[in-house]
Amino acid sequence: MTKSLIYSISFHALMICLTILSLPFMTRQPIDLPPIVSVELIQISDKTNIPYAPKARKIIEKAKKEEERVVSEQAPPAAKAKEKPDRIPLPNDKKEEKKIVKKKQNPEEVKPQIRQSSEFEKKEIIDTNQIAALIDKAKEQQAVKKENNKKLTQSSVKNSFATGLTLSQEDALRAQIFGCWSVPLGLPYEDNLLVRIKLKLKKDGTVLKSEILDHERMNRPGQKFYKILAESALRAIRMCQPLKVPPTGYEKWKDLQLNFNPTEMLKG
Amino acid sequence: MKKIIIIFLLFFFKNGIANSLIEIDITRGNLDPLPIAVSPLHVEPGSQDYEDIKIKELGGEISAIIEKNFKNTGLFNPLKKDAFVQKPDIAHMKPRFEDWRLIKAQALVTGKILVKDNKLKVEFRLWDLAASKEIMALAFTTTPSNWRRVAHIISDKIYERLTGEDGYFDTRIIYVAESGPKDQRVKKLAIMDQDGANTKYLTLGNELVLTPRFNPANQLVTYLSYFRNLPRVYLLDIETGVQEVVGNFPGMTFAPRFSPDGKKIIMSFAKDGNSDIYTMDIETRLVEKITEHSSIDTSPSYSPDGKYICFNSDRSGLQQIYVMKSDGTDVKRITFGDGLYGTPVWSPRGDLIAFTKVRKGKFYIGVMRSDGSGERLLTENFYQEAPSWSPNGRVLIFYRETKSGSKGEGFSAKLWSIDITGYNERKISTETDASDPSWSSLLSK
Numbered sequence: 001m002t003k004s005l006i007y008s009i010s011f012h013a014l015m016i017c018l019t020i021l022s023l024p025f026m027t028r029q030p031i032d033l034p035p036i037v038s039v040e041l042i043q044i045s046d047k048t049n050i051p052y053a054p055k056a057r058k059i060i061e062k063a064k065k066e067e068e069r070v071v072s073e074q075a076p077p078a079a080k081a082k083e084k085p086d087r088i089p090l091p092n093d094k095k096e097e098k099k100i101v102k103k104k105q106n107p108e109e110v111k112p113q114i115r116q117s118s119e120f121e122k123k124e125i126i127d128t129n130q131i132a133a134l135i136d137k138a139k140e141q142q143a144v145k146k147e148n149n150k151k152l153t154q155s156s157v158k159n160s161f162a163t164g165l166t167l168s169q170e171d172a173l174r175a176q177i178f179g180c181w182s183v184p185l186g187l188p189y190e191d192n193l194l195v196r197i198k199l200k201l202k203k204d205g206t207v208l209k210s211e212i213l214d215h216e217r218m219n220r221p222g223q224k225f226y227k228i229l230a231e232s233a234l235r236a237i238r239m240c241q242p243l244k245v246p247p248t249g250y251e252k253w254k255d256l257q258l259n260f261n262p263t264e265m266l267k268g
Numbered sequence: 269m270k271k272i273i274i275i276f277l278l279f280f281f282k283n284g285i286a287n288s289l290i291e292i293d294i295t296r297g298n299l300d301p302l303p304i305a306v307s308p309l310h311v312e313p314g315s316q317d318y319e320d321i322k323i324k325e326l327g328g329e330i331s332a333i334i335e336k337n338f339k340n341t342g343l344f345n346p347l348k349k350d351a352f353v354q355k356p357d358i359a360h361m362k363p364r365f366e367d368w369r370l371i372k373a374q375a376l377v378t379g380k381i382l383v384k385d386n387k388l389k390v391e392f393r394l395w396d397l398a399a400s401k402e403i404m405a406l407a408f409t410t411t412p413s414n415w416r417r418v419a420h421i422i423s424d425k426i427y428e429r430l431t432g433e434d435g436y437f438d439t440r441i442i443y444v445a446e447s448g449p450k451d452q453r454v455k456k457l458a459i460m461d462q463d464g465a466n467t468k469y470l471t472l473g474n475e476l477v478l479t480p481r482f483n484p485a486n487q488l489v490t491y492l493s494y495f496r497n498l499p500r501v502y503l504l505d506i507e508t509g510v511q512e513v514v515g516n517f518p519g520m521t522f523a524p525r526f527s528p529d530g531k532k533i534i535m536s537f538a539k540d541g542n543s544d545i546y547t548m549d550i551e552t553r554l555v556e557k558i559t560e561h562s563s564i565d566t567s568p569s570y571s572p573d574g575k576y577i578c579f580n581s582d583r584s585g586l587q588q589i590y591v592m593k594s595d596g597t598d599v600k601r602i603t604f605g606d607g608l609y610g611t612p613v614w615s616p617r618g619d620l621i622a623f624t625k626v627r628k629g630k631f632y633i634g635v636m637r638s639d640g641s642g643e644r645l646l647t648e649n650f651y652q653e654a655p656s657w658s659p660n661g662r663v664l665i666f667y668r669e670t671k672s673g674s675k676g677e678g679f680s681a682k683l684w685s686i687d688i689t690g691y692n693e694r695k696i697s698t699e700t701d702a703s704d705p706s707w708s709s710l711l712s713k
Contacts, residue, residue, distance in 0.1 A: 165290055170290075170292055173292060174292055174293075174294060177292075177294050177297075178294065178296050178297055178298065179298060180297075180298075181294060181296075181297030181298065182297060182298060182300060182301075182302045182374065183297040183298070183299065184302075184343075184430070184431055184432065185299070185343055185431070185689070186343070186431035186432055186433040186662065187432065198289075224432045225432040227432070228430070228431065228432035231396070231399075232297075233294075234398070234399065235374060235396065235398040235399065236294075236297065238398040238399065239374070239398055252290070253290055255289055255290070256289070256290050256291075256292065257289050257290065257291040257292070258291075258292050258293075258294055259291060259292070259293045259294065260294045261293060261294065261295050262295075262297065263295075264295050264296070265295070265296055265297065265299070
């Protein structure tokens with residue numbers, strides 16, 4: 001009787017210890033978060049001021065003047081973000097919009113513009129979601145990942161909390177693959193074209209195994225665009241080898257899933 | 269005791285899963301054109317010369333046409349041949365993938381040709397260099413004089429395999445070739461390959477010709493010609509050269525276009541300062557009036573399913589674009605922006621309508637969705653109009669007039685093409701000045 005009691009107590013104690021040690025928020029290192037958020041946000045919001053139309057700039061300046069009283073660092077970018085979707089449907093602003101479209105004739109001019117604006121939006125979303133994530137973790141876990149861009153970025157935030165890579169490590173890897181991926185430009189952008197690829201990596205970042213998660217879709221009739229996209233994604237991974245992975249924590253990133261979604265680019 | 273161990277193991281196992289997969293979202297890539305290597309086609313020994321075609325040079329010439337086609341799309345970047353390390357015949361058997369990857373190519377085209385018994389046999393392979401495998405292989409047999417078309421067909425097949433869209437290289441363009449001063453302009457119907465080669469003149473230039481349009485189903489052309497100072501719509505069979513007047517209208521007919529099945533011609537008929545839209549069945553010659561309005565309705569164009577027609581009309585006071593059902597009911601105005609809208613053309617894909625817009629003295633070529641939303645102006649100039657779609661709905665061809673002298677005297681008209689993205693504007697070289705282009709459907713389909 002006493003023997004089994006001792007067994008029971010010692011195992012329970014062990015279980016409690018292990019539970020405490022393995023809970024995600026216990027192993028998290030909060031050091032990762034603050035520097036990343038501050039530095040990247042400031043740089044990008046500065047750049048995105050440049051391509052704005054004069055009319056928009058006036059509004060922003062007006063908004064800034066009003067902000068001076070409040071003294072807040074985050075408010076100006078939020079105001080700009082609201083500006084953008086509002087500007088498109090307004091009939092009075094159509095002239096502005098057309099000017100931007102015309103510039104497309106010259107690819108060199110347009111590329112940086114597109115990149116900057118999308119970068120801007122993305123960082124915005126990450127920022128607000130991170131705050132939301134800190135406040136409410138339960139909500140975050142419910143976030144289902146879909147092809148929607150906002151939701152995508154949300155899920156990547158979730159990853160940095162729950163798993164191995166820090167945001168900057170993840171960004172480095174993402175930037176590397178951005179460079180390798182030649183997006184097939186003929187794709188229709190209305191379609192659901194999300195290609196999910198699961199990778200098994202070696203310690204040096206070379207790919208041991210790659211697997212397309214919706215593989216059966218590739219050979220279905222009427223899915224030729226999906227096939228083209230999946231092939232381009234696989235090509236990007238192969239071209240990028242070895243992937244820029246952190247030198248430590250192999251166990252955490254040896255299995256990696258990449259979600260290729262060109263919707264944002266094709267629309268831009 | 270066993271139970272405890274099992275629980276223990278389960279605990280660890282579950283913990284392992286919960287801590288697992290990192291997901292990274294890749295939402296951007298580079299927009300640079302895909303680097304592709306087109307190796308010259310290997311000419312097999314034993315090939316005989318055919319008429320005036322130099323077979324030994326044919327391999328290089330076919331690959332040059334493929335390269336030019338790819339470069340013009342703006343989606344591919346054909347690499348320079350100086351950097352190629354493998355000989356064409358060996359590369360066609362089995363390329364050394366590492367060597368080709370070294371020059372940063374992502375895809376490779378190889379092939380061989382054989383001319384024997386007055387037959388040209390062309391074989392080609394497409395290789396995915398990153399995956400180190402062959403992704404396509406095809407062979408064609410034809411008469412040697414068709415070698416340019418073979419090059420275009422190969423380009424179409426590769427384009428389709430790498431982009432998922434149909435190609436548009438094995439096509440022709442009909443246009444109005446112009447020469448002489450502006451007040452005494454001679455206008456002839458001319459036809460050429462999509463890349464500007466093989467120009468042929470179909471009329472002599474005695475009468476004025478305008479707005480030629482291809483039948484999407486075959487090699488018939490409809491156009492407007494002045495005969496005894498009366499403008500009439502004509503029908504011309506390119507293969508036979510037979511020409512005839514369309515319908516027996518007591519007045520001027522203009523702005524003709526075929527229906528998507530090629531069985532009807534839709535056009536405008538003007539009488540007493542009012543013009544309405546009519547259709548005529550080519551076989552039965554049955555004429556039907558589609559619009560009934562006191563304003564000027566013109567430039568009709570069918571949707572690819574044949575259910576709707578877009579046209580421009582000044583019934584609101586200014587020239588705007590309207591869409592109606594193909595029987596003329598349910599007319600809806602779709603453009604409300606400032607400026608004048610004209611020459612609407614429905615895309616072969618069905619999703620977009622291309623148009624010319626005039627605002628504050630400038631001419632724009634643009635596209636919008638078929639409900640009028642999402643207007644995008646692709647190019648702006650002093651004078652340009654008459655967009656026509658490539659058969660895959662990705663490229664527009666139109667003509668642009670520019671002043672040739674520094675003081676604005678003299679002018680020249682040339683054909684231009686532009687992507688629906690607004691990138692990749694290109695001038696198409698023609699022997700003479702050119703206007704009113706119309707793109708045929710794929711010849712090999």
